[in-house]
Amino acid sequence: MTDDDDLYRADDGATALSPENRDALIPTWIVTRDDLNRAERDNIAAGLRWARRRGFDVLDPDDLMTLHKRMFGDVWRWAGQPRQAVTNIGREDWWALREHLHQLLGNIQAQVDHKGRDADEIAIDFHYQLVAIHVFPNGNGRHARLAADLLAIRLGRQPFSWGRSDLVKVGDARDAYRAALKAADAEDLAPLLAFARSSLRRPAK
Template structure:
């Protein structure tokens, strides 16, 4: 009997020790361990082009290479693809530019009734103009927004914009029955369209990954790099042309007629992109790394404010970012989310877009928030094996409008905008590599590879 008690006591002691060890392991390794950002082998991690081709050519047939002296042609080709690509319709952009109603109640009512009458009589163009006017003078009127959404959905089959208008109507009137009914119908459709958009991105990205394995990608990558910097600084108002910017980066010589600030903006982005290239393979992205990105972005422009959180109140249009006293805690929460499994389990494009928006919403710096956010967005895409995204200068208004819509509570248009930009850049790369064709003896080998 005594022996049995001793054995039981020993077993209980062993179990207690095992439970204590398990508890220690759980708290130390699960709760306090820094999770790492997952990444695929980054195919496009050479934001700063290497001097030699990244991919070795082990194929037993020749490739049609693009010579360095043809770089001007390549640059113009890539730029022409971006310019010729249809820009996203800015159907409700003017709505977002107005913060308060500018029309009287009777004017709004009469305009809306006239728009409905023209719609019923089949005069769609006149109806559209009246709906636009009603939304412009009454951007917070739920009836106007809902009716306008119904018109776009029924007459133009524009479910995406209609859904955005229904959502906006509900932000101002949460119990609006017609808007609730309409959004219940459109929300699943929009979700399906967004899913299809991500599938299209993945299909193009897989195609491009196979394409660049052929080699001869260096010149395309280098000229795309110049375009990337050109549009990144251009959104912020930099007036350098892409040719001037390339001259500055290649020679280090001053560009005549351009300000010192514009020169420093370009040099800052280049340094930040070099740093991003290093961070692509980092295990953890924390506040130190985010401050490091900003320090490089703004180091040449404003050394005293670079790499430090703001200590003053700022305004971004009608949006008022959080008080500067809250920034340290908000950034800790941001970093926790950035490295969380919840974020990493999203589609990489959605994850990257939300990382961009969340940082811009906090607005932790006096200046350089947009550039820093876009770099973090591209770091995430690079980690996941996608090329870096360009937001074109010509897309500036749509870009800011989608951010403003996100501030109102609907982040989907901004995610969709980033997804469209991703498709845009994939198409540019695919077009730029169209001459990487096989020159074997077969008829199939003589064809230029095209994406379908």
């Protein structure tokens, strides 16, 4: 399994988005993938500020859905809405996505209450399971990473570093992240735990 953050992207950020991808866009000025990246980064930053300002509960299903809306609602018309089709990753029974999300949140809350696992492990497992369910048409990886950061903070830890890299861009960090997700598919969470606290970005020369 991999997350879907490259669904609308190619290696060349100057490449124009296809007409079908642009249909759901809100800003009319977005034409290329670089435009889209910039708009989404600004929107995600606003979503993080919103989550930090209010009494946000990352394990509340309504709050978690609203977080996606806050992260992408200035860019995509479908932000905050569950997908309504089968995708190449994620649960095939898309009509039951909210039920799967409720089950996951209940499970994670139980782990938090019983303190039977390390806080980082709980937060990273939460991230992985969110990506696996694949609630939204796109942005699931970024939404799940931010949700994991917020859960880590709630549990008294620092936000994750995620290789200190932009995981939307093709590169070593994204490859390492995708490999770690595949390892988690085989029930080995260790590579994802290690990556989440890593710093892969090379210093500028």
